[in-house]
Amino acid sequence: MKSYLLVACSVILGVLGQLFMKKGMTVLGPLGDPSIMTAFAIVFQPWVFGGLVSYGLAMMIWVAVLSRLDLSYAYPLLSSGYVLVAIGSWWMFGDQISATRWAGILVISAGVVLTAKK
Known part of the structure; x- marks a missing residue:
C-alpha cells in the first residue's frame, strides 16, 4: 500500500510541476531570443521555480x-x-478539450487500470 501512495505522490507532484510551470510561462509570455538572462528569468519566475521544485520532489x-x-x-x-x-x-487555464481528447484520456485511464492489476 505504501508503494502505491508513493506512486500517487510522485504523479501528483509531477502534475503540479507541469501546471505551475505553465502558470509561470503564462505570466512571462512568449519567449524571445534565447539568452542567459532569459534562462534566469524563466527559472526564477516564482511559478516556474515552484514547478521545478515540485518535479525534483517527484523524482526523489x-x-x-x-x-x-x-x-x-x-x-x-x-x-x-x-x-x-x-x-x-x-x-x-480554461483549455478546450475536444471529444477526441476526452476519448484519448479515457483510453489512457483504461490502460492505467489494466496495468495496475497484477
Missing part, C-alpha cells in the same frame, strides 16, 4: 518507488499524470 519519490516495485509495473502508472494534467489545464 520516484526513486523510492523504483526501489520497491518492478519498473514494468510502476512506469505505466505514470500515465495517470496525462489525465490529471489535462483535467488541471482545463480547470486552471
Whole structure:
C-alpha cells in the first residue's frame, strides 16, 4: 500500500510541476531570443521555480518507488499524470478539450487500470 501512495505522490507532484510551470510561462509570455538572462528569468519566475521544485520532489519519490516495485509495473502508472494534467489545464487555464481528447484520456485511464492489476 505504501508503494502505491508513493506512486500517487510522485504523479501528483509531477502534475503540479507541469501546471505551475505553465502558470509561470503564462505570466512571462512568449519567449524571445534565447539568452542567459532569459534562462534566469524563466527559472526564477516564482511559478516556474515552484514547478521545478515540485518535479525534483517527484523524482526523489520516484526513486523510492523504483526501489520497491518492478519498473514494468510502476512506469505505466505514470500515465495517470496525462489525465490529471489535462483535467488541471482545463480547470486552471480554461483549455478546450475536444471529444477526441476526452476519448484519448479515457483510453489512457483504461490502460492505467489494466496495468495496475497484477
